[in-house]
Amino acid sequence: MKFYWGIIIIIVFACNSQTKKIKKPSYINFKINKDSLIVSAKNPLSCPTFITFNKGTLDSKINIPPFEEKIILKLKDSLLDTLSVIKKYNPKMKYGSYPFKNYDTTFNYNLPFAKGKRYKIMQGHFGKFSHNSDFSKYAIDFKMNVGQPVCAMRDGVVVAIKEDSNEGGKSKKYYDKANYILIYHKDSTFSQYVHLKKNGAIVTKNDTVKKGQRIGYSGNTGFSTAPHLHFGVFKPTKNGFVSIPYTLDSIPSKRYKKGKYAFNN
Missing domain, CATH: 2.70.70.10 (Glucose Permease (Domain IIA))
Structure with a gap:
């Protein structure tokens, strides 16, 4: 039964008139460092998580240990609009580690x-x-x-x-x-x-x-x-x-x- 899809928080798009509003996930943080935008993700859970991105933007999967924060993107000043970054890359945090290794089949x-x-x-x-x-x-x-x-x-x-x-x-x-x-x-x-x-x-x-x-x-x-x-x-x-x-x-x-x-x- 599809009660839980392993996605901790999904980015929500709400339509107000004809304008789409984009909401930043609570686990995503932004920081300006000189001419770059630093995007990090903080894992709020007591299990590992990993970040995925929009298909076609990045192929990498970034693992984050429990309660730790990791930089997931470093972008030049041409992409300092944070909402545009969220829209383009659509980072999602999911349960577990990727790629998944063998588990204990004898337990x-x-x-x-x-x-x-x-x-x-x-x-x-x-x-x-x-x-x-x-x-x-x-x-x-x-x-x-x-x-x-x-x-x-x-x-x-x-x-x-x-x-x-x-x-x-x-x-x-x-x-x-x-x-x-x-x-x-x-x-x-x-x-x-x-x-x-x-x-x-x-x-x-x-x-x-x-x-x-x-x-x-x-x-x-x-x-x-x-x-x-x-x-x-x-x-x-x-x-x-x-x-x-x-x-x-x-x-x-x-x-x-x-x-x-x-x-x-």
């Missing part, structure tokens, strides 16, 4: 719920309803009533949370209404827990979490036909997150089929 993820709990699988890999894109093809949905504990599948750090929504339904208009928690792992992969209830996160941004730790409560927000937990594991790419397979409770994730149950014993 054994926990089931994302508490010990002693058993839940039915609503949708597995390549599900026709919504697990049919590069972003969601290896996701799994567990049928959970609203308010069930959700647990971290792996150690990591929380890099994004949305929990302000109380809306959901079968229409795709609810895509952006899903509450979620996004966690970064040491092999540069990410995991995401989606459809949480309103105010359903019990961790905060930049928290370090442990495998099996309770992080929130299930819900029915976003593009959803019934209360459930949707989760997936991702690798970062220049076009955003791409879903990857994983081992879940010592079982390859592809074996979690619709209609079967998973028991966390």
Whole structure:
């Protein structure tokens, strides 16, 4: 399900009459140095990020470590109009490092719920309803009533949370209404827990979490036909997150089929 595309902030174009206004991303800073314009980007997150530019302007991808700031452009005085620079290069900050290196394919993820709990699988890999894109093809949905504990599948750090929504339904208009928690792992992969209830996160941004730790409560927000937990594991790419397979409770994730149950014993 396309709830999160790995882009932290997208440049917004708003039309006022016939004039387009351009908004500078909050992570972009400008500085004049003699006859040059220095453009830098500051990473506000506890995970690596990288900057991409408009296709055809620059091919390079600039990686920025957590909480650091890097120069991304040095331009001569012919381009001192900052809004023109934003319009031409359109710098975007995305989660992870680029190019992405190999990840730990042997890691054994926990089931994302508490010990002693058993839940039915609503949708597995390549599900026709919504697990049919590069972003969601290896996701799994567990049928959970609203308010069930959700647990971290792996150690990591929380890099994004949305929990302000109380809306959901079968229409795709609810895509952006899903509450979620996004966690970064040491092999540069990410995991995401989606459809949480309103105010359903019990961790905060930049928290370090442990495998099996309770992080929130299930819900029915976003593009959803019934209360459930949707989760997936991702690798970062220049076009955003791409879903990857994983081992879940010592079982390859592809074996979690619709209609079967998973028991966390």
